[in-house]
Amino acid sequence: MAWLTPNGGWGESNTALISGQGCSLLVDTLWDLPRTTAMLTAFGPKLESAPIRRVVNTHADGDHWFGNEMVGADEIISTKSAARSMKQHGPGQMKYVDTVSMVFRAISRLPLPNRADWRVAAEYFEGMLRPFDFTNIKPALPTDTFSGRLRLDVGGREVMLIEVGPAHTSGDLIVHLPDARIVFAGDVLFHGTTPVLWDGSSRNWIKACERIIDLKPETVVPGHGAIADLEAVEAIRKYWQFLRTVVHRHWEKGRSASQAAAHIVRSDEFLRQPFAKWDGQERIVINVYAIYRRLMGRKRSVSVFRRLRLLREAALLAQDIVDD
Ligand SMILES: [Zn+2]
The missing domain is CATH 1.20.5 (Single alpha-helices involved in coiled-coils or other helix-helix interfaces)
Incomplete structure (x- = not known):
C-alpha cells in the first residue's frame, strides 16, 4: 500500500506499507508530525493485524524521516551514510x-x-x-544501519534493501519487494516533477536507475509523484544523461553554474525534451551546480548557506520562466 502526496513538489513525498503475516514494514515517514499521523491513521485497519515493526528511511532528507517518532517502531533502518547525514540535517x-x-x-x-x-x-x-508544521519534532534516528545490501523477512515476505547512493543524496537506498515485483525507489525516482541533486552524483544516479531497470519491476513507487513504471525510471536516466552532456559544454566555455542553468532551460534542445514539461524546472539551478561541484572536485556536502543561496536562485529562475 502506498501513501502519495500530490503533486510531488517540495516536501510532498510518498511512503509505502509492506505487510506480511502479523507485521508490517513502513518505507519512509513524512516531513511533519500531522502529515505522518494522517498517513498512519489511513493505514490503521491494516495495522491492527500487522503492526509496523520496522521503518526504513530511503535517505536523509527530512521529508522522508522527520515523522519517524510517530510510528513507535522497534527498528529504524537506513544506510550508514544516510544515518550520518540525518544527524547533521535534523529538524x-x-x-x-x-x-x-x-x-x-x-x-x-x-x-x-x-x-x-x-x-x-x-x-x-x-x-x-507554509503547508508544513515543523514544531515539536524530536529526531528519531536509525537504530540499525548497513552498507551494500540487507535482506529482511517481513512476516514471511522477502524484502531487499539495496544501497544505491550517492545518487540523489549520499546514502540512498531502494526497497525491492520481489513477490509483488515492486521497487520503492525513494528519491531516485521523481515522477512528473524535476529531480533535485544536492550533494549526490548524477553519474551514480544514472547507475541507480539502471539497477532498478535490472530488477525488472512492474511497478515503481517514486519518492515524489504518482505511482510509475520503468518508463519513468528511463525518463529520469535520460534527464541526467542530457544534463551531464550539456553542462560539460557550458563548463568548457567558462560559464558560471547559474549562467549555464539559465541558458540550458531556455535552449531549444532542452525544450524539445519530454522532461521540459515536468514541474519544478527551476531546480535545474541546483542540479547544474551539483554537476559543476563534481567537475571542480569538491566532495564535501553542500553547506546550509549554499543550499539557501541555490534555492534563492531557483526562485528567481522560476519567476523568469513564468515571465518568458
Ligand atoms: Zn524527497
Missing part, C-alpha cells in the same frame, strides 16, 4: 530556513533596487514551508 535546521524566509521578506521591504527579487525569493520559501 532544527527548519527553524533556520524559516528565519531566512523572514529575513528575505524584511529585505524586500527596504528601498533597494532589487527588492522585487527578494520578494520573489521570500514568496518561494514561504510557499515551500
